[in-house]
Amino acid sequence: MLKTGLVTPDVLINAALNRVAKTEDQIFATIELCEAEARKVAANLRHPDPVPPGYLYGLPIFVKDLQAVKNVRYTKGSLHYADNIASKNDPIVQVLVDNGAIVLGKTNTPRWEQVHKLSITFQLRVTLAKNHTPL
Numbered sequence: 448m449l450k451t452g453l454v455t456p457d458v459l460i461n462a463a464l465n466r467v468a469k470t471e472d473q474i475f476a477t478i479e480l481c482e483a484e485a486r487k488v489a490a491n492l493r494h495p496d497p498v499p500p501g502y503l504y505g506l507p508i509f510v511k512d513l514q515a516v517k518n519v520r521y522t523k524g525s526l527h528y529a530d531n532i533a534s535k536n537d538p539i540v541q542v543l544v545d546n547g548a549i550v551l552g553k554t555n556t557p558r559w560e561q562v563h564k565l566s567i568t569f570q571l572r573v574t575l576a577k578n579h580t581p582l
Contacts, residue, residue, distance in 0.1 A: 449504035456489035456505030456549055463507050463551055478512060479520055479553040488549045503547035512556040514540050524556040 448454040460482070467477050485507060492505050515521045515533035522528040536544060544550065 449506060450502075456492060456507060457486065459505075460485055460489060460507050460549070460551060463509075467552075476554050477509065477552050478522070478555050481516070481519060481550055481552050484518075485549050485551045492547070492549070494547065499546065501546060503543070506548050507551040508543060508548045509552045509554045510537075510540055510550055512553050516540055516550050516553060519550075519553060521553075 449456065449459070464480070464482065467480070471477055489505055494502070494504065510516050512522055512524055514537035515535065517533055517536045519533055520529075521531050521533040523531075535541075540550065
């Protein structure tokens, strides 16, 4: 539907943000929202001609906190990196962005992807989101 223009990236951004707002208090999945940047990218998105196979046409995505997103907090799931801001996109994130994806936010990850304990994930989520209120 993005490809044909029946749905715009902004419609999907709104839908995703509404879903986050409805579920975040129960699942604690989103640690960063990039709404302003996502809307800016959506407004300036120009599809390539010709369109390459697999092009995503402005699909909003959330990126696990194991991958860096330029100018966004990048903790790798650890409070040790709570103040770390990525200076560039992780290569896989860059491929997605280059192919028309729009990063809408970052999602929680177990500490360094090795510790699978809800208490640590919950602690990170609550610590990073003290001033974060979903829409």
